[in-house]
Amino acid sequence: MQETLITQINKERLPKHIAVIMDGNGRWAKEKGQDRLYGHFHGVESVRSIVEGTAELGISYLTLYAFSTENWDRPVKEVEGLIALLVDSIRKEVPTLNKNNIRLHVIGDLSMLPDFARNELNEALEMTSTNTGLNLILALSYSSRWELTNAVKQIGLDVKAGKIDPENINQDTIQQYLATSEFPDPELMIRTSGEYRISNFLLYQLAYAELYFTNTRWPDFRKEHLYEALIDFQSRERRFGKTGQQIQEEKQLA
Template structure:
């Protein structure tokens, strides 16, 4: 299926056609997105890399709005990884400033849409201003029962699993849990996404085809949709294309279906 944007009228027409095809009963409950390509987008425009992150906010807002319209239960956005601290300090500072700005400016609109903000990751290592903004957003949206927006910040899949193992071992040592009782359900209770549906669909933008240490447990049986579109150019139509493609797949979870 095409990945590039067409003329505005063609885009609107295609969106309407995709919406007709979509089966609202079999949409993914949980969508995760690796929002890649911000820096490359900026460089292509002859701009500083951090402006690519600013441009990417529009894409995130559009995807959130689309998920709300489609009544998707959970959206997990990979905002900042545990490896991203290796980037230039100026870029890190700009990303953290953008996070605070986004949560401040969009909170009322997100609340009105029923979005519940749920940051995941090693949050205590984020700058204080970022933690304060996240705490305000979490508290403000706590009672909402619409889309759960997981903001993955200082997040790494291996670290998440390592922390879960430590907590499970600690529970065993304290006699709260027996080793023979540990199963996949036990592990899931100790993940950042505890209580949420498994990730059905993982989307990665910018053309790279790798998982990059994201939701390693949660995406065990996810469908993965790659696109060459850089994140700042990602729009509602691309999400709809991904959803139509998702619904055309045969999800067998390792088994076979009766003929």
């Protein structure tokens, strides 16, 4: 099935940046009579599959919503288990990331992480910092409202310090203060598990992204599901507020 689907993908029209809300681990586990951590554990294999799939296609950026600021409110046992799983997974995967020339990035309020987790992350960031292939971005202890609030605070401080003239603040200014300032905006956002919302994820950056929702639970999500999302993405006409006729005319002139 994978082989058939991949032949339908136009390699010249791939999104540069894909963002994924990895949803459904808990429900997947519950359906199997297991606790939620069982689902998170099996979701790691899906991460491996999708990272590999995007890297093989030559996609430049992949952002995975790993843990939101709201997730800190979940039961203590689940939170502790998630953090331990994250640290263990990163420790084990760094050699593979380096082997495949993948660079790791993290966005989010890392001050909320325990010291051992933050230290492990920083070590992984340093060990992959010279890689030049896929940029794998983990949104960890992240929420878009946190990000935007932090950006406004920093802009305000720089205005107060005389570094910015408020009259000159524009969209580019805001973009420079976001956690994602180093990366292009996602062109495709995928959410698994049948939920139709974006859950405080990259609210500013997803302004013109194509949104793709699938009923597949995250632990079952594999390369063929990624290919299906890409085929759907390539079937859409991206207009960015223009009319379809304008887009066609621009294509003819190009």
